[in-house]
């Protein structure tokens with residue numbers, strides 16, 4: 194599989210057209226906010242080794258600016274920051290690796306030990322030593338497809354460990 198940065202628009206469109214069943218609901222979602230998890234249609238997300246492709250219009254929670262959703266199977270949190278801009282955060286809690294699966298605007302909460310993060314991924318409270326990793330997210334507005342690089346390096350955030 195090619196890296197995310199080498200994918201062409203044709204690749205993205207082809208993958209979007211062949212969307213596989215979503216794996217967004219994993220067996221360990223009992224601690225997640227059910228309304229958020231249940232709102233993800235089966236044909237909205239494709240998860241590959243390198244990337245997560247999301248048909249944004251298929252996920253009602255992502256339609257408004259500031260809308261957010263947790264894709265637990267991909268371990269990704271998506272937040273709409275503008276009409277054509279999104280932020281993607283790793284949903285892997287930096288404390289012990291649980292899924293940060295609860296959205297309680299404006300906070301993201303890890304249900305395991307209560308770490309809390311803001312919508313930028315910065316740590317607000319709890320035992321997590323740092324904030325959440327920021328993942329590269331590229332939105333193809335014409336196709337309506339958001340492509341998130343699953344393994345992209347974290348961006349530096351000066352206040353990621355604030356208490």
Ligand code: FES
Pocket residue numbers: 286287288289290291303304305306307308319320321
């Ligand atoms: S694993 Fe998230 S707070 Fe402990």
